[in-house]
Amino acid sequence: MQFRLEKRREPSKLMSYATPVAAVLLTMVLGAVIFSVIGYDGIGAVREIFLTPLTNSYKWQDLGVKAAPLIIIGVGLSIAYRANVWNIGAEGQYIVGGLAGTGIALLTWGMTGWWILPLMVLAGMLGGMAYASIPALLKTRLNVNEILTSLMLTYASVQLIYYLIRAPWKDPMGMGFPQTRLFSEAARLPTIIPGTIVHLGVPIAVLVGLVAWFIMSKSVFGYRMRVVGAAPHAARYGGFSENRTIWLAMLVSGGLAGLAGVLEVAGPFQRMVPGFPTNYGFTAIIVAFLGRLNPLGVIVAGVVLAITFVGGEVAQTTIGLPNAATGIFQAMMLFFLLAGDILIKYRLRRVMPQATAGTA
Amino acid sequence: MPHRLELTGITKAFPGVLANDNVSFSVRPGEIHALLGENGAGKSTLVKMIYGIMQPDAGEIRWDGAPVVVANPKAARKLGIGMVFQHFSLFEALTVLENIALGMDAKIPSRELEARIREVMTKYGLLLDPHRTVATLSVGERQRIEIVRALLLDPKLLIMDEPTSVLTPQEVAQLFEVLRKLAAQGCSILYISHKLHEIKALCDTATILRGGKLVDTCDPTQETSRSMAEKMIGAGLKDIVRAEGRSMGLPKLVVSRLSTKKTGHFEVPVDSISFTVRAGEIFGIAGVAGNGQNALLDALSGEILGDDKDAITIDGYGIGLLDTTGRRKRGLCAVPEERNGHAAVGDFSLSDNSILTARDRLGMVMMGLINSGAARTYTGKVIADFAVKALGPSSMAGSLSGGNLQKYIMGREILQKPSVLVVSQPTWGVDAGAAAAIHQALVDLAAAGSAIVVISQDLDELRALCDTLAVVNMGQLSPARPVAEVSIEEIGLLMGGVHGATEASHAIPA
Incomplete structure (x- = not known):
């Protein structure tokens, strides 16, 4: 008995919802097998990583705080990827956004006023946009591949942090630690549920997802992104210039990554530290794909990935799993998802063995 | 003498459509046989099954009187079935000779291949320089490459899919010469087209399909273009109606x-x-x-x-x-x-x-x-x-x-x-x-x-x-x-x- 892939007449809607779920389930199964084989409690590892963060209500606030930046960046990336603009450097735009917010916080240090936080948010988004406009410029003017430029700029941005917190922005009272001083009260993101760490960024993330969903499905902007990604030639015929689309995609994804950066630095960190880059920008790529490049799906996917982060930390303490385990689970998820996507356009068909050729 | 190709009760279903429903017809040696039908009538599906790209769900294909299963195009070529597709598969940057060599099932030394190409070209009056780059050729000339490619295998049945849609009238006339020569030497031709006057000029028999079913097998010389078109679409054909006394504006x-x-x-x-x-x-x-x-x-x-x-x-x-x-x-x-x-x-x-x-x-x-x-x-x-x-x-x-x-x-x-x-x-x-x-x-x-x-x-x-x-x-x-x-x-x-x-x-x- 053999199986054959056969093209479907129309892409399967069912499969486009089923493959992300299947990817998560397969990740759990294979993860359990792998960690059992290398000598850990595999089933326990899967339970701690995927279930404990959900069953233990004390962990819910961690989920929200981890999911917020993943969702905000993931939404931006999902918009860019729809238009086939491959911004891989969200991590760099996140960092520059965080630095721009930090700059405002340090300039206004010691001051009070309601305008400081909005100004920081604005600066963060502009910072992310500015950093994303470098690959956009190179792509539209010189046709340089944006995957390479945006990725490489990420490493440059990390060095920028190190420079700034070691020299001009170094905390004068920090006893030589490479970090900025703690932001003053007016530059810190307020928590919205007293007694928890859930800050204003969490509802903002959900709002960003909802607004983006509305824009992508109802507006000409969203239509432009979808048509450029699906058929660039038809987009040109329909009056959507390719260069303008690249700019829009880069600015939106860069701006949202910058927003996530400034919310992180003003929320959980409250100062710029060397440990600020936490790979949210890279993980958000998985979030965007797991969420089917649909902003509503990205909200769900952001929570799923946040579960693996929080669960990974739990598993480190409870069953001594290495920190890299989280990364392995996340990578498996993306792998199974991309592999499973073939079932959206194709179906598996059983074929009976047949005589090869000739007369019977 | 048995029929070269005989189809009996060929049926093929796709999800939602019956592409071929119990189609039977036959082609004699040396016959130019037209396959006529609207888009979606099932012509392409039928031809793909003859050429081994698809398999019928039911029915029988007989070749020279014996039932066969055509598993794939390679098997079809082995039987002696050649096909010239509507869209050419040629590399523009390569020469005619290189393109033909790439498409051959068997490896043949290039000098020997060139000799055989020239022989085929001379035999059928297909004028073409084997050393020209494809990019410099007209569409008609490119089509000749595909025909030569098919003829090198000495086919007993040649399938032509809408071959004249890209040719000038002079090129069409040349193509018909070649096809008539081929037929005279005993090669059967299955000619797919919707240009009715061509079918009248060229073909001995026409099989008309509509909605996957066989409507009629007729002698095109005894039919008018209009009567064939009406069989094809299953209704009376409307003429273009122009308003009387039309005048152009500014x-x-x-x-x-x-x-x-x-x-x-x-x-x-x-x-x-x-x-x-x-x-x-x-x-x-x-x-x-x-x-x-x-x-x-x-x-x-x-x-x-x-x-x-x-x-x-x-x-x-x-x-x-x-x-x-x-x-x-x-x-x-x-x-x-x-x-x-x-x-x-x-x-x-x-x-x-x-x-x-x-x-x-x-x-x-x-x-x-x-x-x-x-x-x-x-x-x-x-x-x-x-x-x-x-x-x-x-x-x-x-x-x-x-x-x-x-x-x-x-x-x-x-x-x-x-x-x-x-x-x-x-x-x-x-x-x-x-x-x-x-x-x-x-x-x-x-x-x-x-x-x-x-x-x-x-x-x-x-x-x-x-x-x-x-x-x-x-x-x-x-x-x-x-x-x-x-x-x-x-x-x-x-x-x-x-x-x-x-x-x-x-x-x-x-």
Whole structure:
């Protein structure tokens, strides 16, 4: 008995919802097998990583705080990827956004006023946009591949942090630690549920997802992104210039990554530290794909990935799993998802063995 | 003597459609047998099963009297079945010889292969220099490569899929010579076409399919083109109805010295083209594929922008610097040749495809938001008015057959009532019934005062449809002439243009 892939007449809607779920389930199964084989409690590892963060209500606030930046960046990336603009450097735009917010916080240090936080948010988004406009410029003017430029700029941005917190922005009272001083009260993101760490960024993330969903499905902007990604030639015929689309995609994804950066630095960190880059920008790529490049799906996917982060930390303490385990689970998820996507356009068909050729 | 090929009760089902329903016919040795039918009638499916690309669900294929299972094209070639596809699979940067060598199942030393190629060419009068690069060849010459490739295997049955759609009248005549010679030597030919006068001129027998079923097997010389067309579409054929005493209005679209830059390696740019189309006039542009038609359409639609505002004017207003959206707002709509991926997005619903070109002219956008209800209503109207076979506005464009998608695209533009419509190959690969409907819609649009430009390789279409005709060759346009005053030979010579001359100098002696 053999199986054959056969093209479907129309892409399967069912499969486009089923493959992300299947990817998560397969990740759990294979993860359990792998960690059992290398000598850990595999089933326990899967339970701690995927279930404990959900069953233990004390962990819910961690989920929200981890999911917020993943969702905000993931939404931006999902918009860019729809238009086939491959911004891989969200991590760099996140960092520059965080630095721009930090700059405002340090300039206004010691001051009070309601305008400081909005100004920081604005600066963060502009910072992310500015950093994303470098690959956009190179792509539209010189046709340089944006995957390479945006990725490489990420490493440059990390060095920028190190420079700034070691020299001009170094905390004068920090006893030589490479970090900025703690932001003053007016530059810190307020928590919205007293007694928890859930800050204003969490509802903002959900709002960003909802607004983006509305824009992508109802507006000409969203239509432009979808048509450029699906058929660039038809987009040109329909009056959507390719260069303008690249700019829009880069600015939106860069701006949202910058927003996530400034919310992180003003929320959980409250100062710029060397440990600020936490790979949210890279993980958000998985979030965007797991969420089917649909902003509503990205909200769900952001929570799923946040579960693996929080669960990974739990598993480190409870069953001594290495920190890299989280990364392995996340990578498996993306792998199974991309592999499973073939079932959206194709179906598996059983074929009976047949005589090869000739007369019977 | 047994039949060369005999099909009995061939049935093939796809999800949702019965592509072939109990089809039986047979082909004698040396017979030229036409396979006739509308788009979606099941011709391609049937041929694919004969050539081993697909397997029938039921029924029997007999070859020289013995039942066979054709598992794949290689097995088909082994039996002696050759096929020339509508779309060529050639590498433009390689020579004729290299292209043929790449397509052979068996490895043959290049010198021996060249000798065999020359032998086949001489035998059938196929003039071609094996050492020329494919990019420098006309479409007719490229087709000869494919024919030579098939003939090298000494086929006993040659399948030709719509072979004349890209040829000049002279090239068609040459092709028919070759096919008649082949038939005289005992090779059967299965000839797929929808050009009825060709079938009458060439074929001994015609099998007509409709909706997957066999309608009739007849002798085309005993039938009229009209009677065959009516069997094919299963209804009476409508003639193009023109309003009596029609007169042209003022010049509407004026193109003066329009040029484009050379973009791709093998793309032919537009070279200082000028012409005028009056209100109510249908202006035809004939020409062999690849002579700058694509660049001309893109330059007119606004996909390629020039630097002269007045190179294109509508009612005296220069639109040369406007993009496609700007030109549409000014009343110029266009339909490019390539349906899937250019005129329409296959992965989008028909409703979303309507937004692509109709959003501004029909008010489907308010403050940056799309009114999807308006798009759905308009798409429903296009589907109804142009008899598009689709489940509804939410059907994926890619799930429609080529002819139905073309009807939708033409309908989408025509119902916007543009004051200038530029179309390329409006009925390419579209069946007779649908083509007649599209032609009638174009004539009606012109009668309502629009200026229409039709770029096509189908001379019959241009002569039936247009008031004025010009020929494009190597990016240049011949002077325009009223269609009644030009003979088909004259057009053919203009179409041949430079190609004809180079061909003669490169040809090998027969």
